[in-house]
Amino acid sequence: MIRCAHCGAENLPNTLFCEECAKPLMKSQAIPVRLVSVGEGWEIKVVLEDEIIIGRQDPEREIRPHVDLNDYGGLEKGISRRHLRLFRKGQEVFAEDLGSVNGSFLNNRRLLSFVPEPVHSGDELRLGGEVLQIFFEEG
């Protein structure tokens, strides 16, 4: 059985809308994401609802990524303003390089720009000169 997050009613697996309150059930739960800097040890926690953009904030150009790496030396490390996008299809997470200058690597393999690839908990993402390990759980 699956439980409706809104009203608590039990529904059969793969039910699309709650039988008790008609709210959507299949909109999967948000995924907690933890990004850990392999070199410096700091970590950032975010919640992945639909998508997360990682990059560097630039208010003048109205670029406000969900994860702003300016404070972590993003500029020196060659991180683009809009560098990488994490998004979700159901419970599966994908990473997509947004045409960044210095590229994105998943487990040491370069991602083709704008070609999403599935990411799993524990995978290593390299954005320019910053190596991040990604976890899908509360730390």
Next chain:
Amino acid sequence: MRKEDFKPDYYEILEVSPFATQEEIKKAYKRLVKKYHPDVNRAAGTAYLFRRLQEAYEVLSDPQQRQKYDEWLKAQGSYPETPLWMEVITSHRVLPSLPEPQAWYVLIKLRVEPRAIPADRALNICLVIDRSTSMKGLGIEKAVEAAEVVLENLREGDVISVVSFNDRAQVMLPASKKLNHREARKKLRSIKAEGGTEMARGISAGLSELMKAGIFRTINHMILLTDGNTYGDEEECIRLAEEAGRRGIPITAVGMGTAWNEELLDAIATKSGGVSLFVIYPNLLPSAFLERVKALRSAIASSLRGEFRVMNGVKVKGLFRLHPGVERLSPDRAPVYIGPVRDSIQLFMELTIPPLPPGEYEIASWELSEPQGLYRLNGRASLKLAEGAEAGEAPAEILQAAEKVAVFKLREKVWDEMKQGERERASHRLKMLAARLAEMGETELSAIAGTEALKLAQTGRLSPEGQKRILYGTRFLALLPPEEKG
């Protein structure tokens, strides 16, 4: 069905019509191959779909193989002899094999190739109008005006008849092709509102006018208008509606104002394959009638009958018709009547799949047929259960349909709880409905539901107008379904 008889529906797999050109098939393949390529999509079960896609393309892209396959489909009764075909969309093609029951959904969309509408399909319409005392004044005036509007929009070959009723029925205009408009108008304007309401008499007289005109190859339809309760002949009304259904004559039951019996009009509509409509003000009658007539113009046959079967152990939780408004068809009582055969017909099935070992199952099958034998379509929906498969996201069309049906069912529950005198629960649920409607952007309807929920908590009932508005508002969400556009 025996195993060796089973071939998948390649057209369904490629998401194209059986009338698709080679070019369309190629395009569809290119699009889907990207979606299901194992390098791109690693969800369990994708490899299987990918193989199926290859297989379908191999057959359909080769004109000789395609012709052979079409012949096989024809032998199965699945190939449209006429350009009337079905699109079947399921919530998932592959689901995990689970030790507990799970939900599965099927959407059946009927397609009519516009070029296939036969030119000889004339309308045979009977208007059955309530002329009891309560119709006095604007009611009867606008009803007559609505009838005149229908008259003005007839074409050559169409047949019209008009019946009025109070505690007796009177044939105002006998079924006729050649109409003297001036005479007809005079007759209509002579209708006087007086007396009681015995609707069965009106329906019965209306049916005989329709039959008199001959119902073969015409688009037969009754439009029934009432503004109040009928007295003591409800059962007879339903029996007549069932008869109309069997004969392929759907009834559009129009309730005007707020004092009529919604359950009865719903039953008349559902049993006959028609629709029930709510018209709050008399002024709106002419356009409501005209819209119905326009909708009938795009029909290729009067009526469609559906018979549904499911695999042993599978439970049908609900069978719904989505257009023009959401209506629950009772699947346990075969056959069901679906209404005029038109492009926008959509049926939605909610099923419970029992625990089953991995394998491919034909979960549901159905036959849709026109009572006079003009058209017949067979369809089926199959599901693969695989160990450890992941249920991906359901297609957008299924989600949209399921969302509307969920709102419809929530409203149904409010009514049930109200009937059982569970005031608190009904009111609480009506609040949930209001919240849901607000989320869906139906702000006006949401506000009505919110106000009525308070009223319900205090008094145990809804205001007559609020009740009708919620009942019909939730059925006709995202109003103006495709048919009413044209």
